[in-house]
Amino acid sequence: MRYNVVIMTTMKEIAERTGVSVSTVSLVLNDRDAGRVKPEIAQRVRAEAKASGYKPNPLARSLRTSRTRIIGFVSDEIATTPYAGRLILGAQDAARAMGYMLLTVNTNGDSKLEEREIATLLQYGVDGFMYARMYDQHTTVPESLLKLPTVLLDGIDDTGRVPYIVPDEESIGYDATRHLIDAGCRRIAYIGASDRVYVADLGRRAGYRRALAEANIDYDEALDIGVTFNRPALDAVDAMFDRAHPDGIFCFNDARAWYVYQCAAKRGLTIGRDISVVGVDNHRVFAETLAPLLTTVDLPHYEMGYWGTLKLVSMIEGHAPKPEAMTPAGGRSPLPPLDASPAQIHCTLISKESVAAKG
Template structure:
């Protein structure tokens, strides 16, 4: 196994210099050309850090705890966790993930277990954007809230810019010539996202000189009740455009249109939210949708957490992402979402 001493001898610098460089603490302490030579030599010699030795020396394990409620059982979990893991890997950390199923007792048990493993900090992830109170048991270590807003304001967080989603989706329908635009929202739980997207929808209408109309706004659950609500909306108000809370609810618009002999993308226009792979590959014509940047939110959450742990901004080459990452200086970050144009808008 290659040691720091061997690298120091090969490069003609001290062991302490090698240590600063390989532990990413060389900024302002080691000349850039010297640091580059040390890294190149370490790579050539196949140097691999010893995590156990480093943890004993620094009292840090380079392990992050990822605590979620229902995230691991949702179709969006993969992108959230992948983004977090990719950022952790690039920064020399690893992530331990636990799922609590929304059970308080289980959550406290899992948090305690992660602490026993010596995690350096926590990402506390929620299913969909919601207001939440971060458990007191997390606050002894650096913590970042993912896809939620902390009621107390003590913990930094990242959420989608929900109002911008509603505004940009509705603006796209207006630009396509729609003037009788419906909002198909969610009524099965109190989503923070629903109120934000509805507010953006209304703002876009007002700016276009159109009156908001409560009769064009409906809330749905799923299955037959949702189909009934959307069908009644078609028959009573004859919308020419639909902004849907998510891609799943857009399906009911497609189905209701087909039952009435209408063609999406020709007779009516539809915009969803999620860029959900199943609906993106199933619906015809393909659904125009607002992409929810789950990968980017997971990536930012890890960057933010490491910046709190190390008390510095991580130096890293950021990956290409669909949505730009917010500044790490933000305490309550809102990430803009990207409109994915397809064929469901006239």
């Protein structure tokens, strides 16, 4: 039997090859050389480390710094929402870029299970936590998380104890309605959510009304409805068509846009010509399969996960990340500053075929 033996390059060997001290090599390879090591020496050390395939020893580093470089990611709905994947991917990409590892747990909304999972993550020696909610909502962060630096994702902390990041909900409503106005629509409806009180619904409705007011379009309550799901929702949208005769519709999410497509087809109306529609979510099932393709506002789950990790690492390490880390490759919307309070992301509208062209 043959074994592959990996020979690890050490800092001492890099120091010998570059003619500097081990402490200098340590400063450079731990990105603490600014103002301490001459740039040309730092460049030489990094070049040698790269050429020799140097990899830091995480165990040795954790013993030296009392940090494991592990982040705990706690959520109650990872397994039940289509958006969790993007949120986790953003967090993982940022953690990888910062030299951290992500441990993810799902609690299924069980508070007892949540406490056990948090206790387990603490036993693993995590340096901090991200607490994720899958829908923008007012949230009470568990006390057990507050033992370490914690960031809340897609939720609002009313206590002011932890930083949080959410989509800019009012701008979503404003941008979507403004897009319909710019396309020539004047009888613009809003189809909101009535199954529960969403922070997002309140914000998007406020943005909808603000856009109407700025365009000198009178608000008509007959065009503003809230629906649930399935047949009751379809019936409510159907009645709104007959009662209010909209020429443009902004929907709380892409799923509710499906009811609009159904009602338009029933009346022989063509989406994107006779009536314009904008959704929210950029949900693959709806935004990529409805015909014509649905204009939608992309929710920044990837960006929230990415920003949350950068914010958390800055709290753990006591300094901001390098500027280049603030432009994630996988995102569509720009990140807010790390010191923003609250942190809100202005979401990107993706124009497709469901909105009529001007004129």
